[in-house]
Amino acid sequence: GPCLLLLHGAVSDSRVWRVELESLSDVFTVVAWDAPGCGGSSDPPEHYRLPEYAECLEQFLAALDLERPHVLGHSWGSALALELCRLSPSAVRSLVLVGAYAGWAGSLPPDQVAQRLEFALAIAELAPNAFEPASMPGLFSDAMPKERRAELATIMSEIRPAGTRTMAHALAEADLRDLLPRIEVPTLLIHGDSDERSSLDIANELHAAIPRSTLSVMPGLGHECFLESAERFDTEVRSFLLGLGF
Numbered sequence: 001g002p003c004l005l006l007l008h009g010a011v012s013d014s015r016v017w018r019v020e021l022e023s024l025s026d027v028f029t030v031v032a033w034d035a036p037g038c039g040g041s042s043d044p045p046e047h048y049r050l051p052e053y054a055e056c057l058e059q060f061l062a063a064l065d066l067e068r069p070h071v072l073g074h075s076w077g078s079a080l081a082l083e084l085c086r087l088s089p090s091a092v093r094s095l096v097l098v099g100a101y102a103g104w105a106g107s108l109p110p111d112q113v114a115q116r117l118e119f120a121l122a123i124a125e126l127a128p129n130a131f132e133p134a135s136m137p138g139l140f141s142d143a144m145p146k147e148r149r150a151e152l153a154t155i156m157s158e159i160r161p162a163g164t165r166t167m168a169h170a171l172a173e174a175d176l177r178d179l180l181p182r183i184e185v186p187t188l189l190i191h192g193d194s195d196e197r198s199s200l201d202i203a204n205e206l207h208a209a210i211p212r213s214t215l216s217v218m219p220g221l222g223h224e225c226f227l228e229s230a231e232r233f234d235t236e237v238r239s240f241l242l243g244l245g246f
Contacts, residue, residue, distance in 0.1 A: 001092070002246045003069035004028040005061070005171050007077030009099075010167045011123065011136075013039030016074075018151075019230040024238060031069070033060055033143035037163015044163065049170045050103070054083040061091065070241055074097040074226065075198065076167060079103050082176050085183055094244055095187040096237055099198045100222045101205055103174025107202045113172050129221070138196025141222030148193040148227040180209035187213040188240040190233065192221030214240070 006017045006025060013033035021030050036044035037055055044052070051233035057080065060089060061069065070093050073081035078100035084093055101107040104116060119136070187210050200217065207215040216236050218225050226233040 001028045003066045004030045004241070005006045005066065005069040006030065007057075007071065007073035007080050008035065008038070009075030009077050009176045011164060012074075012152075013155055013158075014038075015039065015103055015155050016130075016152065016194055016227065018093070020234060021227070023230070027238065027242070028070070031064065031066065033057065035077075035163070035167065037130060037160055041082070043160060043239065044166050046162070047168060047236050049167050050079060050083040050174045050176075050192065051087065053170060055085055055244060058088055058091065068093040069087040070094045070096070070239065072098065073100070074098040075101070075172050075223065079171055079174055079176060082183070083174070084181055086176075086179050089182075092185055094185050094241065095183070096190065096240065097187060097206065098190045098226060098233075099195055100189060101179060101194070101198055102176040102206060102209075104172045104240055106175035106177045107194075107198070107205070115128055117168055117172040120172075124168070126163035130183070139223060141192065141194045141196075141220070141228060141229040142223075143194075143221050144224060145228070147192070148224075148230075152224065152227060154225070177209065180206065181211065183210045183212070185212065188237070189215045190218065190224040190225065190236055191215065192218045192223065192228070194220060194222045195222040195225070216240075228236045 002193045008016050014034045017032040024030050034041040071081045078097040189203055189207055207213050221228045
């Protein structure tokens with residue numbers, strides 16, 4: 001079937017999509033990448049920002065011969081998906097943006113950007129396996145199943161300093177607001193109404209700015225809504241993509 005490309009968030013890797021890789025594969029060819037500095041990928045140069053990550057992603061698509069995939073990005077991955085549209089507008093068939101930002105600089109006040117960057121850089125300096133995800137404000141909602149919480153904790157405990165630092169700087173410096181009105185592909189915004197990392201106000205701003213966008217609010221779910229209720233999330237994604245006729 002048509003390709004669905006999954007882009008993970010920061011302090012994460014492709015393993016977070018374990019359920020989606022299976023549950024959506026009956027209709028789609030589902031591919032999950034590891035961003036530079038995450039999972040099985042090598043560390044990025046320190047100067048990397050979103051444009052350089054988008055160039056890497058474009059090369060990834062070319063290497064796997066993935067033509068015009070549907071692109072689903074969570075959090076940091078949503079900003080990367082948008083940046084890919086800037087770099088190569090014809091490369092993307094549709095967007096699904098989950099817990100999204102127009103970059104931190106584009107969606108958060110400067111004091112929050114500075115605070116989050118400081119926190120992320122502190123995480124990067126921790127000893128291996130020392131990071132406790134529960135310490136990240138607003139990451140989990142009460143809806144997170146214990147087994148998925150443990151799964152995410154394992155992934156996050158294996159973060160690498162170089163990748164974490166560079167991804168944090170890239171998101172902190174990104175302001176994609178100028179790009180949003182130029183997004184031409186159908187776009188689904190999925191947002192938990194209890195998301196404390198990317199508030200519903202941010203989702204509404206993105207929805208207002210992206211011309212062909214639909215906003216789906218998931219009651220009772222937070223920033224990691226795809227982990228908190230995979231069945232509800234996957235149903236929403238499937239319905240949107242099938243509604244496009246691929």
